Amino acid sequence: MTDNRNDDFDFREVTDDESVDIKDEDNKQEFEDVCFVCRRPESKAGKMFHLPNNISICNDCMHKTMDTVSQFDYQNMLNNPNLMNELNKQTGMPNMGFFNMGDLTNGNFNMGGGIPNSQKIKKKSEKSSKAAIDIKNIPAPHKIKAKLDEYVIGQDQAKKVMSVAVYNHYKRVATDTMDEIEIEKSNILLLGPTGSGKTYLVKTLAKLLDVPLAIADATSLTEAGYIGDDIESVVSKLLAAAGNDVEKTEHGIIFIDEIDKIAKKKNTTSRDVSGESVQQGMLKLLEGSNVEVPVGAGSKNAMVPLATVNTRNILFICGGAFPDLEDIITQRLNKQTSIGFDADLKDKYEDDPNILSKVTVDDLKKFGMIPEFLGRLPIICSLQALTKDMLVKILKEPKNAILKQYQKLLALDEVDLLFDDTALEAIAEKALEKDTGARALRAIIEEFMLDIMYEIPKDDNIGRVTITRDYIEGKASPLIEIRGESVQPRLPQLNVEQATNT
Structure with a gap:
C-alpha cells in the first residue's frame, strides 16, 4: 500500500510522555482507552492511536480506514459526496467520513471530547495477582451478626444464615483455587413478607463489609430480544457501583429483589418472556460464567463498550415476598393432619404468622420456580413476620x-x-x-x-x-x-x- 497521507493528518502512535499533553494523566492511569469507532477497550483492541481532543483509535479501525482511503483521491474527497458514500459502504461505518483534524479544536466538529470516563473500564492494578481480599481481615460470623444486630431488629435466624454464608463465600474468594478442593458458591434465597427487612439486611451487610453492592429489580427483566432489561444488566449495575473496576466487581454482591415475579405464568397462552425464560437465562449467571456487560449503559449497542465479567465469585442474594406461597404450604401441611385424640386439626396452620419458615423446595416449585433455578440457590432463609x-x-x-x-x-x-x-x-x-x-x-x-x-x-x-x-x-x-x-x-x-x- 502506498503511503498517500496528507500533511493535514498526523496519524502516529504517541509515546507515553507525549500523550500526557493530550490526555489527563490521572485518567490515563486509571481508565483504559476505548476506540472511538468500534468501542472496544484497550485490553481487547490492543495499543491505541491517540488523536487530539482525547480521541483514541484502535489499530484495526485505523488500518481499515487507511486501506479504504488509499483507493481514492481523498484530497478532493470532502468535495465529492459520491466518494464519501462509497467510503462509508466499504468501511461498514455509517456516517463515518474523513475530516480535518484542525476542525476538532476550532468548534466546527464536535466530538464531545472523546468517550466519557463513565463508559471506560478501569485498568487492572499491578497487584492483581494478589488476592483482593485478605483472609485475615474477614470478620467472623459472630462479629458480622453483632454488627447487624445494631441496625436490624429480630430476624436472628436470617442474620445467622447470612453471616455464615457471607463468611464462607469470602473465604472462598480469598483462597481461590489454592488446592484441588474447590468450594461451591453459596447463593441465598430470602423469603419473607413485605417490610420484614430483606433489602435492609443486604444493604447493611454490604456497608459493613465495604464491598460493591448492586440492587436490581427482577420485574424489569425480560428474555433477550424483548423490551425490558437484559439479564446481564444486573451485572452492569454492579460494575457501575464498583466504579467500572472489573476486579472489584467480581468480588461484589448482587441483590435481586422481587424474585417471585419471574415465576412461571400459569394459564397463559402467550410467550412467557418475563417468567420462566428469565429463570433459564439466569442459570449460568448464578452458577458462574464470563458475561459481556455494557459499560455505562443498561443495554448493549454498537456505541457502548463491553466488559467481560466473571460471575464465579459474585454472591447472589435473591429476595421476594412470594404472595400466596402460604396457601401452598398450608395445603401441604393439612394433608398430614389426622383424626382422633391428639390429632392435628386442619385449621392449625391457618393463622400461623411464620408459615413461611416451613417452606420446602417442592412448595417453591409449585409456586412457579424451576428446579434448575432453585438448585443454584442452595441456602433458603425465611424472615419472620414483625410482631x-x-x-x-x-x-x-x-x-x-x-x-x-x-x-x-x-x-x-x-x-x-x-x-x-x-x-x-x-x-x-x-x-x-x-x-x-x-x-x-x-x-x-x-x-x-x-x-x-x-x-x-x-x-x-x-x-x-x-x-x-x-x-x-x-x-x-x-x-x-x-x-x-x-x-x-x-x-x-x-x-x-x-x-x-x-
Whole structure:
C-alpha cells in the first residue's frame, strides 16, 4: 500500500510522555482507552492511536480506514459526496467520513471530547495477582451478626444464615483455587413478607463489609430480544457501583429483589418472556460464567463498550415476598393432619404468622420456580413476620431509628422530642393494621408529626414536646413544655397551632 497521507493528518502512535499533553494523566492511569469507532477497550483492541481532543483509535479501525482511503483521491474527497458514500459502504461505518483534524479544536466538529470516563473500564492494578481480599481481615460470623444486630431488629435466624454464608463465600474468594478442593458458591434465597427487612439486611451487610453492592429489580427483566432489561444488566449495575473496576466487581454482591415475579405464568397462552425464560437465562449467571456487560449503559449497542465479567465469585442474594406461597404450604401441611385424640386439626396452620419458615423446595416449585433455578440457590432463609414488640424496638433501638431521626431534626431547633411507651405501642398497633411491615411505621409517624414539625418553629419558647398515646389516637394534643417552666401543662384537645397561639 502506498503511503498517500496528507500533511493535514498526523496519524502516529504517541509515546507515553507525549500523550500526557493530550490526555489527563490521572485518567490515563486509571481508565483504559476505548476506540472511538468500534468501542472496544484497550485490553481487547490492543495499543491505541491517540488523536487530539482525547480521541483514541484502535489499530484495526485505523488500518481499515487507511486501506479504504488509499483507493481514492481523498484530497478532493470532502468535495465529492459520491466518494464519501462509497467510503462509508466499504468501511461498514455509517456516517463515518474523513475530516480535518484542525476542525476538532476550532468548534466546527464536535466530538464531545472523546468517550466519557463513565463508559471506560478501569485498568487492572499491578497487584492483581494478589488476592483482593485478605483472609485475615474477614470478620467472623459472630462479629458480622453483632454488627447487624445494631441496625436490624429480630430476624436472628436470617442474620445467622447470612453471616455464615457471607463468611464462607469470602473465604472462598480469598483462597481461590489454592488446592484441588474447590468450594461451591453459596447463593441465598430470602423469603419473607413485605417490610420484614430483606433489602435492609443486604444493604447493611454490604456497608459493613465495604464491598460493591448492586440492587436490581427482577420485574424489569425480560428474555433477550424483548423490551425490558437484559439479564446481564444486573451485572452492569454492579460494575457501575464498583466504579467500572472489573476486579472489584467480581468480588461484589448482587441483590435481586422481587424474585417471585419471574415465576412461571400459569394459564397463559402467550410467550412467557418475563417468567420462566428469565429463570433459564439466569442459570449460568448464578452458577458462574464470563458475561459481556455494557459499560455505562443498561443495554448493549454498537456505541457502548463491553466488559467481560466473571460471575464465579459474585454472591447472589435473591429476595421476594412470594404472595400466596402460604396457601401452598398450608395445603401441604393439612394433608398430614389426622383424626382422633391428639390429632392435628386442619385449621392449625391457618393463622400461623411464620408459615413461611416451613417452606420446602417442592412448595417453591409449585409456586412457579424451576428446579434448575432453585438448585443454584442452595441456602433458603425465611424472615419472620414483625410482631408488636419487634415494631416497638424498630422505632427506638437501631442506630438510625426513626424516632432518633425526628429527635435530631427538632434538636436543631433546640427542642426536645420525647415519646411515651404507650405512644410507641399505639404506633406499632396502627402499623400492624396496615400489614406492610416496618414501612408502615414511617407513614404513621409522618402523619402525626406533620403539624408538630410545621408549628413548633413558630414559637421559640417551646422547649420540649412529649408524644402520648392519646395524641396518636387523636384524643388530645401533645404535651408541650415552655422553656424555664418545670411543669408540663397538658393542653386541651386542640391542634398545635391553637395551642401555641394561646
